[in-house]
Amino acid sequence: MSESNRHKNNITKVNTLKINKANSNIFGHSFIPFISLLLIVALVTLSNIPIMATLWRYSFDDGTYSHAYLIPFIVLYLYFTLHENNELQLRDELSWFAFVLLVLSGYILFISSTAQISLAYWLATLILLCSAINFLFKPNIRLIFPTLYLVFLIPLWGLLTIPLQNLSVIAVNTLMSFTNIPVFVEQQFVHIPSGVFEIAGGCSGLRYLLTSLAISSLYIFLYLRNTKNITIFASIAIFGALLTNWIRIAILIIIGHQTEMTSDLMTDHNMFGWYIYAPFMLLLFKLGGYLTDKEYNKQKASDDSAKTQLNYPSSLLALLLFITVLLSSTSVQMSASTTDTTIKRIDVPVQPIIYNYSTVEVIKSNTMKTQLIYNFNKNDLESKPTFFENKFIPKNWLIVSKKINDKEQVIKIKNGLKTAIINVSYEISGLKMGSSSKFKLERLKQAMFGKQTTKLHWQFQLN
Numbered sequence: 207m208s209e210s211n212r213h214k215n216n217i218t219k220v221n222t223l224k225i226n227k228a229n230s231n232i233f234g235h236s237f238i239p240f241i242s243l244l245l246i247v248a249l250v251t252l253s254n255i256p257i258m259a260t261l262w263r264y265s266f267d268d269g270t271y272s273h274a275y276l277i278p279f280i281v282l283y284l285y286f287t288l289h290e291n292n293e294l295q296l297r298d299e300l301s302w303f304a305f306v307l308l309v310l311s312g313y314i315l316f317i318s319s320t321a322q323i324s325l326a327y328w329l330a331t332l333i334l335l336c337s338a339i340n341f342l343f344k345p346n347i348r349l350i351f352p353t354l355y356l357v358f359l360i361p362l363w364g365l366l367t368i369p370l371q372n373l374s375v376i377a378v379n380t381l382m383s384f385t386n387i388p389v390f391v392e393q394q395f396v397h398i399p400s401g402v403f404e405i406a407g408g409c410s411g412l413r414y415l416l417t418s419l420a421i422s423s424l425y426i427f428l429y430l431r432n433t434k435n436i437t438i439f440a441s442i443a444i445f446g447a448l449l450t451n452w453i454r455i456a457i458l459i460i461i462g463h464q465t466e467m468t469s470d471l472m473t474d475h476n477m478f479g480w481y482i483y484a485p486f487m488l489l490l491f492k493l494g495g496y497l498t499d500k501e502y503n504k505q506k507a508s509d510d511s512a513k514t515q516l517n518y519p520s521s522l523l524a525l526l527l528f529i530t531v532l533l534s535s536t537s538v539q540m541s542a543s544t545t546d547t548t549i550k551r552i553d554v555p556v557q558p559i560i561y562n563y564s565t566v567e568v569i570k571s572n573t574m575k576t577q578l579i580y581n582f583n584k585n586d587l588e589s590k591p592t593f594f595e596n597k598f599i600p601k602n603w604l605i606v607s608k609k610i611n612d613k614e615q616v617i618k619i620k621n622g623l624k625t626a627i628i629n630v631s632y633e634i635s636g637l638k639m640g641s642s643s644k645f646k647l648e649r650l651k652q653a654m655f656g657k658q659t660t661k662l663h664w665q666f667q668l669n
Contacts, residue, residue: 237289238296238518238519239289239294239295239296239343240285240286240289240294242294242296242342242343242519243285243289243294243339243343244285246335246338246339246342246527247335249338249527249528249531250331250334250335250338250531252537253531253532253534253535253536253537253538254315254319254331254535254536254537255536255537256319256536256537256540256586256587257319257327257328257331257536257587259587260324260328260587260588261328261359261360261361264324264361265359265360265361274358274359277355277356277358277359277420278356278359280355280424281352281353281355281356284351284352284355284424284427285352287428288348288349288352293346293348293349294343294349295343295344295346296342296343296344296518296519296520297341297342297343297344297520297523298520299520300520300522300523300526301341304337304340304341304345305341305526307337307340307341308334308337308338308340308341308526308527308530309530310337311330311333311334311336311337312334312337312530312531312533312534313534314330314333314334315327315330315331315333315334315534315536316533316534316653317330317650317653317654318330318650318653319536319539319587320539320653320656320657320658321646321649321650321652321653321658322587322588322589322590322649322658323646323649323650324587325360325362326650327536327587328360328362329360329362332353332354332356332357332360334531334534335353335356336350336353336354338527338530338531339353341523341526341527342519342523342524342527348427351423351427352427355420355423355424355427358416358419358420363412363416364412366410366412366415367407367410367412368407368410370410370411370412370415370448371394371405371406371407371409371410372394373448374405374409374410374411374448374451374452374455375391375393375394375396375405377448377452378391378396378405378452378455378456378459379391379396381452381453381456382396382456382459385460387399387459387460387463389459394406396459398459398462398463399463400462400463400466400467401462401467403455403458403459403462405455409451409455410451411447411448411450411451411452413479414447414448414450414451414479414483415444415447415448417447417483418443418444418446418447418490419443419444419447421443421487421490422439422440422443422444422490423440425439425491425494426439426440429494429497429498429501430494430497430498430501431501432497432500432501435497435500435501438493438497439490439493439494439497442490442493443490446486446489446490447483447486449486450479450482450483450486451479453482454478454479454482457478457482458471458478536587540586540587552566552568552578553571554568554571554576554578555571555572555573555576556576556600556666557576557578557600557664557666558578558596558597558598558599558600558664559595559596559597559601560580560593560596560597560662560664561588561593561595561596562582562583562586562588562589562590562593563580563581563582563583563589563662564581564582564583564589565580565581566578566579566580566581567579567581573668574667574668575665575666575667575668576665576666577663577664577665577666578663578664578665579661579662579663579664580661580662580664581661582659582660582661582662590660591632591645591660591661591662592632592642592645592646596662598615598617598628598630598664599617599619599628600619600666602621603619603620603621603626604619604620604621605617605618605619606618606619606620606625610640610641611640612639612640613631613638613639613640614629614630614631614638614639614640614663615628615629615630615631615640616628616629617629617630624668624669625668625669626666626667626668626669627666627667627669628664628665628666628667629663629664629665629667630662630663630664630665631662631663632645632660632661632662632663633660633661633662633663634648634649634652634657634658634659634660634661635652635657635659638663
């Protein structure tokens with residue numbers, strides 16, 4: 207073989223290698239959009255560490271939200287699914303609508319965190335994350351779903367406890383009418399000849415409902431596209447969860463009647479409910495498989511039409527995103543804060559139980575009257591007069607009556623033969639009020655201008 211022929215063969219081999227490399231799945235499938243998405247999540251998370259700390263404290267350590275540990279991993283998997291389906295497409299140019307939405311969501315987070323309204327800043331953080339993703343990526347309904355799935359982390363679902371509890375009472379009363387067991391229902395108590403059952407908050411069915419919502423929405427995202435099928439699947443998942451709980455309570459009442467309240471299930475019935483719920487979930491997945499098979503051909507056609515697009519995030523968009531998130535950052539606002547959840551005791555005859563205050567002023571203190579003013583650190587989300595664990599009633603005292611007016615709460619208490627009056631008022635920017643809801647609303651108004659200095663006035667007067 208001549209020297210020139212050898213040279214041509216070498217060139218052909220090199221070119222062949224280059225072509226194979228460019229067309230390979232490793233180099234032809236960009237992870238840049240997926241990495242960009244993870245960086246957005248990291249940016250919003252690290253910029254709001256104080257809020258993440260409250261979520262950890264009130265969500266991950268609560269039995270109702272024990273599923274919280276799984277949610278981040280599920281969301282990560284859903285993001286990766288979007289990447290695999292080539293549904294992560296970065297924007298090529300600035301969208302003013304998306305930018306306004308991003309700025310507005312950042313301002314909402316700033317106001318809600320300044321006002322220290324827990325539910326508001328939890329939801330505002332979720333909205334900011336959705337807006338940030340929408341700002342950097344081309345809009346897509348499926349793109350927002352994994353982020354919205356984080357709502358199962360937020361301990362807001364307790365608001366449904368009382369309505370679900372009342373619904374369970376009505377449903378169980380109806381179910382028991384089909385038996386020959388004499389039943390008398392009074393509020394949340396079910397009276398039978400053998401004893402009394404209380405349909406408490408834990409019997410509301412919230413845990414089963416949360417599980418059904420989480421699993422069914424995940425299944426819908428992954429497999430269903432038709433609106434009719436989605437409606438059918440979601441409706442059965444919700445109703446089935448509630449029905450499972452009602453059947454569980456009815457069976458427990460029947461067992462209690464038959465065993466004269468001696469069955470072990472009367473004291474430990476949490477697992478019993480899951481034994482009933484598990485077969486329902488198997489039937490639900492069977493229904494999901496049937497609905498999925500109906501959509502398979504159309505779904506396969508749409509998936510096959512997707513093509514990989516290699517693009518990079520715009521430097522301008524990334525910079526605007528970073529600045530906006532940073533300006534609304536609670537980590538920056540509260541970088542010097544330290545949360546002290548211990549109960550601080552002061553040298554007075556009687557006092558309430560107040561958490562996370564920074565200083566306390568003793569205006570008056572003797573055996574007949576104690577007057578205190580608690581000041582709260584504005585750089586701590588948990589440092590507020592309306593903190594849910596604060597107790598205005600001293601230990602060993604009972605409430606006789608309570609009245610709330612514009613400027614204060616007037617609480618009459620007793621301890622044996624002793625009676626006393628407690629006056630409580632909330633203060634922000636020099637304004638005093640007795641209603642906690644009005645106080646929260648005023649905090650939101652003041653937060654629009656960055657004001658959040660709060661105080662709690664507490665006075666104890668023996669009669």
